[in-house]
Amino acid sequence: xxxxxxxxxxxxxxxxxxxxxxxxxxxxxxxxxxxxxxxxxxxxxxxxxxxxxxxxxxxxxxxxxxxxxxxxxxxxxxxxxxxxxxxxxxxxxxxxxxxxxxxxxxxxxxxxxxxxxxxxxxxxxxxxxxxxxxxxxxxxxxxxxxxxxxxxxxxxxxxxxxxxxxxxxxxxxxxxxxxxxxxxxxxxxxxxxxxxxxxxxxxxxxxxxxxxxxxxxx
Numbered sequence: 608x609x610x611x612x613x614x615x616x617x618x619x620x621x622x623x624x625x626x627x628x629x630x631x632x633x634x635x636x637x638x639x640x641x642x643x644x645x646x647x648x649x650x651x652x653x654x655x656x657x658x659x660x661x662x663x664x665x666x667x668x669x670x671x672x673x674x675x676x677x678x679x680x681x682x683x684x685x686x687x688x689x690x691x692x693x694x695x696x697x698x699x700x701x702x703x704x705x706x707x708x709x710x711x712x713x714x715x716x717x718x719x720x721x722x723x724x725x726x727x728x729x730x731x732x733x734x735x736x737x738x739x740x741x742x743x744x745x746x747x748x749x750x751x752x753x754x755x756x757x758x759x760x761x762x763x764x765x766x767x768x769x770x771x772x773x774x775x776x777x778x779x780x781x782x783x784x785x786x787x788x789x790x791x792x793x794x795x796x797x798x799x800x801x802x803x804x805x806x807x808x809x810x811x812x813x814x815x816x817x818x819x820x821x822x823x824x825x
Contacts, residue, residue: 616668617720621700622712630706630713632720633666633676652812653724657696658686662725665716669706678722679704681713693717726797734792761802764794768803768811791815 616631657663661683668676681698688694697714700707707713754763767790791811794803803811 617715617717619667619714619716619720621707623708628706629670631668631670632716633668633722634719635666635722636719650724651718653728654718654721655694657683657718657721657724657728659683661728662701663696663698663716663721664723664725665713665720666722667704667707667713671706674705677704679707680725681716683716684712685714689715730796764790765803765807768794768807768814789815 614634615637616633619630619632621628621630654663662680663683664678664680666676666678680701681696682701683696683698685697686694695715695717697712698716700709700711700713703709754766757763758766791814793799794811795808795815800808
């Protein structure tokens with residue numbers, strides 16, 4: 608996957624009551640011609656999935672003298688797809704900045720303007736995909752327990768994630784009593800990053816996201 612963009616900023620508007628102010632939102636892909644790694648692909652999928660209720664961080668360049676460029680969080684309240692097929696978001700600023708006041712509306716925010724997605728939103732997204740896949744998955748807990756006995760919890764999880772199919776939750780592997788969660792969902796959790804590494808977590812997330820879109824196949 609290769610991505611590049613030559614436009615450094617996108618025009619947006621800040622609304623404070625009846626007042627409006629022009630602002631430029633940084634394009635985080637500006638002049639990026641590198642090949643995306645697993646972590647980049649994971650981040651791009653999170654950004655593409657953003658919708659109402661998500662928290663996103665933007666980089667704003669205020670068109671005023673002596674006002675610095677700054678980063679802040681925005682709570683997405685509205686999402687549309689414009690005539691050109693581009694997904695655009697509007698939302699409320701989450702804290703006072705040099706120019707904006709908490710609660711001011713800013714937009715449009717495009718995917719390329721999103722510098723970061725709040726992890727809580729990512730967790731909700733993965734959990735929703737996990738629940739969808741659970742409707743159609745057969746139970747393989749017994750074979751999973753056998754793998755754990757032979758390989759240990761972490762090694763077993765890494766092995767299971769590499770398999771082509773989605774796998775059901777593993778009892779006593781990392782989360783006791785969470786047998787209804789898929790292996791992939793648990794492996795992809797941020798708190799297990801040190802155990803599994805970015806590459807394994809990216810594979811797990813891709814499988815969960817696939818289950819969300821194509822779960823009828825299972």
